[in-house]
Amino acid sequence: MMTNLVKSDQKSDDVIKVFGGKPLEGSIRVRGAKNFVSKAMVAALLAPGTSVLKNVPEIRDVQVVSDLLRLHGVQVDVNGAEGIVTIDASHVELADVADVDTLSGSSRIPILFSGPLLHRLGEAFIPALGGCRIGDRPIDFHLETLRKLGAKVNKEHKDGIHITAPDGLHGAKIHLPYPSVGATEQTLLAAVLADGKTELSGAAIEPEIMDLVAVLQKMGALISVDVDRTIRIEGVESLRGYTHTSLTDRIEAASWASAALATHGDIFVKGADQDDMMTFLNVYRRIGGEFDVDDNGIRFWHPGGDLKPVAIETDVHPGFMTDWQQPLVVALTQAKGLSIVHETVYENRFGFTKPLVQMGATIQLYKECLGSLPCRFQQRNFEHSAVIFGPTPLEGRDIDVPDLRGGFSHLIAALTAKGESTIHGISLIDRGYADFRGKLRALGAEII
Ligand code: EPU
Numbered sequence: 001m002m003t004n005l006v007k008s009d010q011k012s013d014d015v016i017k018v019f020g021g022k023p024l025e026g027s028i029r030v031r032g033a034k035n036f037v038s039k040a041m042v043a044a045l046l047a048p049g050t051s052v053l054k055n056v057p058e059i060r061d062v063q064v065v066s067d068l069l070r071l072h073g074v075q076v077d078v079n080g081a082e083g084i085v086t087i088d089a090s091h092v093e094l095a096d097v098a099d100v101d102t103l104s105g106s107s108r109i110p111i112l113f114s115g116p117l118l119h120r121l122g123e124a125f126i127p128a129l130g131g132c133r134i135g136d137r138p139i140d141f142h143l144e145t146l147r148k149l150g151a152k153v154n155k156e157h158k159d160g161i162h163i164t165a166p167d168g169l170h171g172a173k174i175h176l177p178y179p180s181v182g183a184t185e186q187t188l189l190a191a192v193l194a195d196g197k198t199e200l201s202g203a204a205i206e207p208e209i210m211d212l213v214a215v216l217q218k219m220g221a222l223i224s225v226d227v228d229r230t231i232r233i234e235g236v237e238s239l240r241g242y243t244h245t246s247l248t249d250r251i252e253a254a255s256w257a258s259a260a261l262a263t264h265g266d267i268f269v270k271g272a273d274q275d276d277m278m279t280f281l282n283v284y285r286r287i288g289g290e291f292d293v294d295d296n297g298i299r300f301w302h303p304g305g306d307l308k309p310v311a312i313e314t315d316v317h318p319g320f321m322t323d324w325q326q327p328l329v330v331a332l333t334q335a336k337g338l339s340i341v342h343e344t345v346y347e348n349r350f351g352f353t354k355p356l357v358q359m360g361a362t363i364q365l366y367k368e369c370l371g372s373l374p375c376r377f378q379q380r381n382f383e384h385s386a387v388i389f390g391p392t393p394l395e396g397r398d399i400d401v402p403d404l405r406g407g408f409s410h411l412i413a414a415l416t417a418k419g420e421s422t423i424h425g426i427s428l429i430d431r432g433y434a435d436f437r438g439k440l441r442a443l444g445a446e447i448i
Contacts, residue, residue: 016426016437018414019446020396023302024265028439030253030272030297031057031083032246034432036208038109039185040215040244041065044087045074045116046193047219049241056083056246057434060427064107071095071103072117089241092120100127101159107431108182111142115190118151118165127160137346141176141183148172149190149198171196171235178376179204179229179316185212191233192221198233205229206317207276211247218242250276251323252433255408257300258327261289262334262416266301267443274298279320283328286310287335309337309390313371314345326352326409330416332388333361339388342371347382352406355399356413359421362389396421404432411436415445 032055042065044051056062058080066076066085073093077086103110110126117124143153143161149169154162171194176183184204191198203209205225213223213231219242222234253272257280260267274281274293284291284300288307292299309332314322322345332339333356343349353363363386369375370385377384396419401407407429414421429436440447 014425014427016411016423017448018396018411018421018423020394020415020417020419020421022263022415022444022446024259024263024267024415024440024443024445026443027268027270028256028442029270030249030256031055031434033208033211033249033251034059034061035181035251036211037062037246038065038107039112039189039208039212040246041069041085041087042109042112042116043189043212043215043219044241045069045072045089045092045113046119046189047239047241048090050086050088050090051241052243053085053087054083054243054245055248056085057249058083059434060431061107061109064103065109068100068103068110068113071099072113092117094121094123095125097125097159100125103127108137111139111182112185112189114142114146114151114163115169115186118163118169118190119193122166123162123164125157125160125162139182141178141180142186145174145183145187146190148174149194151190169194171198171233173199174201176200176202178202181206181209184209184231188212188216188223188231188233191235192216192223193239194233194235196235198235200231200233201229203229203231204316207247207250215242215244218244247276248273250280251321251405253277253298254280254321254324255327255405255412255433257284257289257291257298258331259412259415260300261287261302261307261331262412264302265443266299268297268299270297272298279318280324283310283312283320287331289331307331307335307391309335309339309388311340311371313342313373315373316345322346322349323405325349326405327412329353329363329386329388330356330409330412332390333363333394334391334416335388336391337389339390340370341386341388342369342373342375343384343386344371344373344375344377347377347380347384350383350386352402352409353386355397355410356394359394359397359413359417360392361394362392363387393418395419398422399424401425401428404428408433408436415440
């Protein structure tokens with residue numbers, strides 16, 4: 001059965017009205033992780049067989065990757081209701097550059113097609129990338145990795161990058177200057193079928209990456225991960241299709257947890273996984289949020305009384321995720337005292353606080369590092385630390401969604417605020433939050 005993962009009525013529905021001030025209460029289910037599912041779909045391209053991915057969320061990013069795969073001659077069947085994607089990559093062909101280009105700017109995933117396409121076809125065309133505007137988001141590590149593995153990168157094309165590997169890819173010693181999630185995935189997807197051994201030091205080890213390693217191992221790859229963030233990949237001759245159930249989206253789960261705290265609510269997040277959220281749960285408890293873990297998920301609630309302020313620094317795994325930061329900042333506007341957030345992953349991830357201030361929050365941004373973690377943005381001109389003073393009542397207003405996580409944070413702010421808010425550009429949230437309108441209604445939110 002073929003269904004679009006994001007229903008068409010949602011696509012056109014770009015504005016939402018929120019009548020806030022009511023606690024969110026009830027139960028919702030969170031499916032697989034956006035930042036894993038898209039990569040596992042790309043991995044299927046490595047094998048001339050059929051792969052089956054389960055627990056797939058109904059989000060726009062899945063639709064974009066499905067379309068990209070189809071443009072390369074791959075058969076993709078999406079059963080949105082069941083959350084199952086079946087990919088038959090027996091046949092792969094070069095996509096028309098103009099067609100690929102229509103998807104440029106939709107996501108950051110196309111760059112990860114490089115390795116699989118080089119192995120299957122000897123060349124790849126990567127359109128200009130999209131994704132959230134939360135910093136410069138260069139792809140220098142990706143391209144350097146591909147070059148080290150033997151690829152030739154031509155950036156002359158006006159619409160994208162043409163990559164070739166006339167002599168195939170070969171193993172290499174690679175060091176990442178920063179543990180980039182995408183560049184680690186790039187190396188994995190390119191090195192599994194390369195000739196010889198690859199050693200990747202300074203790798204990222206996010207749970208989503210470990211799930212990708214699990215998928216690749218099911219496909220026949222030889223990969224080991226050392227405690228010092230070194231990943232060793234022994235190239236194999238060929239890979240086969242996989243069947244795999246995605247890990248839960250820990251960013252979506254934490255977003256709903258933050259919504260429960262900010263709105264004085266009580267939300268059971270079915271599917272939430274404690275192991276992948278330990279760092280978040282510790283912070284949640286320090287703030288004064290309550291949670292209860294059971295076999296089916298995690299219940300998050302505001303126990304009443306004052307929330308406490310915290311100082312947090314975002315970091316790569318196992319640190320506090322950058323993607324958890326934005327929704328939690330809204331909850332911190334309701335904590336009693338001064339909270340500090342030092343963002344060390346993206347240089348420009350506090351733009352979303354401006355509308356919060358207009359709604360009544362007291363948030364001051366600083367270029368200094370307000371924390372002790374090593375930070376690439378020290379002595380640079382980026383407002384990457386925030387001081388939040390609370391509690392401040394929020395008032396509804398008109399908001400334009402800036403990016404995926406910032407947008408969801410605005411939604412939480414509107415639900416927390418007294419009065420009416422109108423949020424424009426809301427469909428951006430469809431990229432990563434499956435059926436969030438349905439879930440909000442199930443939690444008693446007043447939205448139209
Ligand atoms: N970076 C470079 N050069 C590169 C690659 C990255 O300088 O070639 C820098 C980035 O500019 C950034 C830092 O390294 O400052 C980390 O970037 P990373 O490569 O780790 O991020 P990503 O792979 O582009 C994924 C997620 C993001 C998530 C980050 C960090 C996907 C599709 N995206 O991005 O998710 O924030 O890892 O965990 O997996 C989101 O879901 O809203 C989101 C932005």
